[in-house]
Amino acid sequence: xxxxxxxxxxxxxxxxxxxxxxxxxxxxxxxxxxxxxxxxxxxxxxxxxxxxxxxxxxxxxxxxxxxxxxxxxxxxxxxxxxxxxxxxxxxxxxxxxxxxxxxxxxxxxxxxxxxxxxxxxxxxxxxxxxxxxxxxxxxxxxxxxxxxxxxxxxxxxxxxxxxxxxxxxxxxxxxxxxxxxxxxxxxxxxxxxxxxxxxxxxxxxxxxxxxxxxxxxxxxxxxxxxxxxxxxxxxxxxxxxxxxxxxxxxxxxxxxxxxxxxxxxxxxxxxxxxxxxxxxxxx
Numbered sequence: 001x002x003x004x005x006x007x008x009x010x011x012x013x014x015x016x017x018x019x020x021x022x023x024x025x026x027x028x029x030x031x032x033x034x035x036x037x038x039x040x041x042x043x044x045x046x047x048x049x050x051x052x053x054x055x056x057x058x059x060x061x062x063x064x065x066x067x068x069x070x071x072x073x074x075x076x077x078x079x080x081x082x083x084x085x086x087x088x089x090x091x092x093x094x095x096x097x098x099x100x101x102x103x104x105x106x107x108x109x110x111x112x113x114x115x116x117x118x119x120x121x122x123x124x125x126x127x128x129x130x131x132x133x134x135x136x137x138x139x140x141x142x143x144x145x146x147x148x149x150x151x152x153x154x155x156x157x158x159x160x161x162x163x164x165x166x167x168x169x170x171x172x173x174x175x176x177x178x179x180x181x182x183x184x185x186x187x188x189x190x191x192x193x194x195x196x197x198x199x200x201x202x203x204x205x206x207x208x209x210x211x212x213x214x215x216x217x218x219x220x221x222x223x224x225x226x227x228x229x230x231x232x233x234x235x236x237x238x239x240x241x242x243x244x245x246x247x248x249x250x251x252x253x254x255x256x257x258x259x260x261x262x263x264x265x266x267x268x269x270x271x272x273x274x275x276x277x278x279x280x281x282x283x
Contacts (some may be wrong), residue, residue: 002084003063004063004066004081004084004088004101005085005087005088005091006063007059007063007066007083007085007089007093008021008084008085008086008088008089008090008091008092009088009089009092010085010088010217010221011055011059011062011085011218012063012087012088012089012092012093012233013092013096013199013200013217013221013230013233014221014227014229014230014233015055015058015229015230016055016229017089017093017232017233017236017261018089018257018258018261018262019055019089021081021082021083021085021086021089022078022079022082022083022086023114024052024055024056024082025070025078025081026078026083027048027049028053028055028056028070029070029071029073029078030051031049031052031056031069032056032070032071033054033071033237036071046096047071048174050116066081066102068080071143071172071220075192080153083215093237096199096226096237097237097240097241098237099198099199100195100198100199100237100240100241101122101123101241102122102123104195104238104241104242105120105121105122105199106193107190107191107194107195108134108135108138108188108191110243111190111191112134115240116134116266117240118132120132120134124243125241125243125245126244126246127244128242128243128244129242129243129244129245130155130156131156131164131244132150133152135242135243136155136156137169137175138168138169138170138175138191138242139168139169139170139239139242139243140155140168140169141162141166141167141168141169142166142167142168142169142172142177142182143177143179144160144168156268164255164259164260164263165240165257165263165264165265166260167186167258167259168239168242169266170189170192170238170239170242171186171187171189171192171235172184172185172186172187172188172189173185173188173189174189175189177232183274183275183278185271185281186213186278187231187268187278188278188281189234189282191238192231192234192235194224194233195241196234196282197216198216198218198232199216199234199237200216200217200218200223200226200230200234201216201218201219202215202216202219214242225283226279226282226283228268228269229265230262231268231279231282232264232265232268233261235260235261235264236257236260236261236264239257239260240257
């Protein structure tokens with residue numbers, strides 16, 4: 001396949017999982033021209049321009065010929081480049097979603113200490129989400145007691161509507177949230193660790209400590225450390241795997257997932273010693 005498809009996959013997994021490549025390349029080209037003509041220095045970019053410039057530089061590192069291609073492109077050629085990158089990102093999300101959808105069931109069984117009753121099907125997601133006790137427990141937002149029967153009923157019926165940017169219990173070590181220290185245990189749960197190792201290190205099972213069970217994306221992409229975006233990407237994939245939504249293509253599903261991803265990403269990327277400690281812990 002086209003190298004840009006490969007780069008789109010890597011960009012989605014390691015930099016930004018949900019991005020409009022058409023908009024990025026169009027607006028990024030404008031920024032690039034401004035920089036090349038000396039109208040503005042990259043250090044002066046703020047807000048969206050700063051984010052677009054960052055993403056553009058990552059793409060240029062992944063694909064050294066992309067900058068020249070972009071500068072020389074007409075509208076149709078720019079759209080073709082964007083479509084190939086979009087295709088790669090879509091394939092990456094779908095492939096990883098399929099992997100985690102099937103494997104997460106066994107991980108939940110391992111964490112729960114026995115057979116799930118009722119069982120959760122590996123191939124179907126219709127019995128997940130708040131419908132099942134264990135997936136519901138892991139998805140339950142912090143601040144809501146899942147073991148309270150009324151809360152479970154309200155979540156299942158939709159009486160309690162949970163926004164996509166609510167942090168689920170599965171994000172925290174031992175699935176415990178500390179009201180007095182919201183960052184304690186954040187992104188350190190066994191479920192996240194196992195999911196990350198499965199996708200990026202090729203671990204074949206919940207108990208597999210090997211990084212060579214199969215070739216993972218960390219090796220393929222030459223990753224030397226766990227990056228914040230790759231970690232948040234896995235968190236978003238785990239969240240999706242626990243829900244009863246069958247496809248990323250559903251508008252309500254993708255919007256909730258994007259909201260969760262963006263909120264967590266913007267939080268973790270804030271300069272803060274406690275948040276820095278999360279990345280240090282992973283590495």
